[in-house]
Structure formats: C-alpha cells, structure tokens
Amino acid sequence: RVQRRNRPCRFDIDQFTPSFMSIFESLVPSDEEISKQKQLLTALSKLINKEWPNAKLFLYGSCANSFGFSNSDIDLCLSIDYKEMSKVDIILKLADILHAGNLQNIQALTRARVPIVKLMDPNTGLSCDICVNNLLAVVNTKLLRDYSQIDKRLRQLAFIVKHWAKSRCVNETYRGTLSSYAYVIMCIHLLQLRGILPCLQEMDPTYYVTVDNNTCAYFDQVDRLNSYGARNKETVSKLLWTFFHYWAYQHDYTKDVISIRTGRIISKHMKDWTRRVGNDRHLICIEDPFETSHDLGRVVDKRSIWTLREEFERAANILQYDPNPSVTLFEPY
Numbered sequence: 001r002v003q004r005r006n007r008p009c010r011f012d013i014d015q016f017t018p019s020f021m022s023i024f025e026s027l028v029p030s031d032e033e034i035s036k037q038k039q040l041l042t043a044l045s046k047l048i049n050k051e052w053p054n055a056k057l058f059l060y061g062s063c064a065n066s067f068g069f070s071n072s073d074i075d076l077c078l079s080i081d082y083k084e085m086s087k088v089d090i091i092l093k094l095a096d097i098l099h100a101g102n103l104q105n106i107q108a109l110t111r112a113r114v115p116i117v118k119l120m121d122p123n124t125g126l127s128c129d130i131c132v133n134n135l136l137a138v139v140n141t142k143l144l145r146d147y148s149q150i151d152k153r154l155r156q157l158a159f160i161v162k163h164w165a166k167s168r169c170v171n172e173t174y175r176g177t178l179s180s181y182a183y184v185i186m187c188i189h190l191l192q193l194r195g196i197l198p199c200l201q202e203m204d205p206t207y208y209v210t211v212d213n214n215t216c217a218y219f220d221q222v223d224r225l226n227s228y229g230a231r232n233k234e235t236v237s238k239l240l241w242t243f244f245h246y247w248a249y250q251h252d253y254t255k256d257v258i259s260i261r262t263g264r265i266i267s268k269h270m271k272d273w274t275r276r277v278g279n280d281r282h283l284i285c286i287e288d289p290f291e292t293s294h295d296l297g298r299v300v301d302k303r304s305i306w307t308l309r310e311e312f313e314r315a316a317n318i319l320q321y322d323p324n325p326s327v328t329l330f331e332p333y
C-alpha cells in the first residue's frame with residue numbers, strides 16, 4: 001500500500017487555532033500542582049538521604065520535560081553508587097525506606113524491563129514511579145525541556161498530539177504503539193524542518209555529560225535562541241495539519257529515519273535498520289537523540305504499524321475536511 005499525497009492545506013485552517021489553544025490550556029498543570037510535585041520531591045529526598053546520604057533524586061519524564069498534563073504521574077530517578085548492591089536489592093531496600101515514611105500503595109516491580117518502585121503520597125495525593133540510575137532519561141528530559149523553551153509552539157503542538165494519541169489509544173507501548181517521548185521527538189523534528197527550532201546537538205556544545213559511555217553534548221543556552229523561529233509565522237493548527245499529513249502521506253516508511261540529533265531525515269540503510277533484528281522491526285524509525293542505536297519505533301509491530309498509519313490518516317483527513325476538527329480529532333477510539 002503506497003499512498004503518497006501532496007495535498008494543499010485547506011485555506012481556513014487558522015480559524016481553528018483558538019479552539020486548539022483552549023484545549024492546550026485545559027491540559028496544562030496549575031502552579032499549585034507543580035509546587036506539590038516539588039514538595040513531594042523534597043520530602044522523598046529527605047527520607048532517602050537519611051539512609052543513603054550520597055544518593056540524589058531527580059525528576060524526569062513529563063513532570064520535568066514541560067510536556068506533562070495536569071494530573072499525570074511523577075517519574076523520579078534515584079542516582080546512587082551501587083557497587084555493593086544489585087539494582088533489585090536497591091529497589092527492595094528503597095521500598096522498605098518508603099514504608100517507614102508514611103507512604104502508601106508501595107509496590108516494588110523488580111522484574112520489569114526497567115525495575116521501579118511505585119507509591120502514592122497521601123499528603124499531596126500524587127502517585128509516582130522511582131527508577132534507579134537511569135541517568136540518560138534525566139538528560140533527555142533536559143533536552144526536551146530546553147527545546148520547549150525556544151518556541152512556545154512546540155509545547156502547544158506536542159500537548160495536542162499527546163492528547164490525540166491518548167484519546168485514540170495509540171500511546172500504549174505495551175500494545176505496539178508509541179511512547180509520549182517518541183511523539184515529542186516527532187514534534188521537535190517537524191519544527192526543525194520548518195525552521196522553527198534549531199538542532200541543538202549540531203551547535204557548539206555548552207553542556208556535556210557522560211552517561212554509561214555515551215557522551216551527551218549540546219548547546220543549552222536556549223535563552224539566547226528565543227527568537228529563532230520568529231520568521232516562521234505558522235499557527236499551531238497549520239503545524240498540526242503538517243504533522244499529520246507528514247506521517248499519513250509523506251513519510252517514507254521503507255527508507256527514512258527521523259533524527260533530531262542531526263535535524264534531518266537520515267536513511268534506514270545507513271543505520272542498518274532495513275531488516276528485522278530480534279524483536280526490532282524498524283517499521284517506523286525514530287532515532288533516540290543520545291542512544292543513537294536505539295529506535296524509539298522498535299515497539300511497533302506489523303499489526304500496530306497499520307493501526308498507527310490509519311490513525312495518522314484519519315487525523316490528516318479530519319484536519320483537512322472536518323467542520324469541527326478540534327472536537328472530532330479527539331473522539332474516543
């Protein structure tokens with residue numbers, strides 16, 4: 001099935017911007033919620049440091065990358081020197097520490113791909129997941145937040161795309177569709193191609209860290225880039241149209257990899273991602289910005305790729321023809 005199409009955008013797309021913006025605003029967490037998250041981070045850090053004075057707790061994921069919705073769970077990462085203890089031992093010990101500290105619903109998931117402790121804090125009502133020594137996630141969280149500070153359209157576009165993905169049930173990695181992290185990367189890539197965002201990893205680095213033999217380096221003085229995208233005046237509804245048309249009708253699924261590390265489309269051939277290796281099928285290829293051998297599309301299988309592509313087409317067609325796209329787009333699956 002090859003269906004590539006260059007369709008001109010409907011002339012009246014911009015009239016829908018106010019309704020998409022009000023959806024965006026309804027999803028943004030309040031200042032009160034953000035201060036509750038900080039409060040929980042402080043309380044948990046204190047509790048953990050009593051037992052492990054040199055450990056440090058970091059926020060990562062949606063509550064720290066600026067792409068989090070109101071009422072989302074909190075992702076935390078415990079950084080600890082664990083030479084004497086295995087990761088599973090740390091998780092079990094962590095669960096004990098939390099038990100002693102009046103936290104509820106504590107579960108140690110030691111057999112998950114990424115072992116975590118889940119808990120609920122009765123003071124703030126917040127739920128969170130704590131993983132151990134997953135510092136690459138802390139660094140990619142900072143990269144996403146830095147990009148979001150360059151042009152406000154990134155945050156608006158990514159919120160709407162995430163809301164669409166959740167409404168249409170295509171944000172479920174355990175069922176072969178994409179993570180929120182992958183959707184945000186897809187949005188960054190589009191805005192790089194539109195000249196709205198630069199490619200921070202191609203600029204002279206001002207930030208460097210080495211995590212598990214991966215060097216992460218990029219330009220992070222983003223306050224100096226806040227007029228970068230000003231020449232492009234496209235509205236969020238036009239960008240949304242472009243996003244879905246790209247993934248429905250323009251992306252070459254047989255040959256292309258999107259890469260925010262380079263700010264370009266690169267070839268599957270060059271990455272040797274043209275065939276299935278183990279469980280990695282490479283049916284939609286999204287390069288991780290730091291772990292470049294890692295395809296964020298590897299969770300997608302031969303059935304879910306069609307679910308995804310049908311949803312991209314549905315969204316593209318709604319944005320092109322529907323009289324009320326800001327409602328129809330999010331109708332539950």
Ligand code: ATP
Nearest residue numbers: 061062065068069072137138140141179180181296
């Ligand atoms: P949601 O609002 O849906 O919870 P989220 O931003 O927390 O969104 P997730 O996809 O749950 O997004 O990922 C949380 C964090 O975990 C990401 O910000 C990223 O740092 C890290 N992460 C997730 N998936 C990957 C992956 N495949 N490779 C590397 N890091 C990842």
Ligand code: MG
Nearest residue numbers: 061062073075
């Ligand atoms: Mg999350």
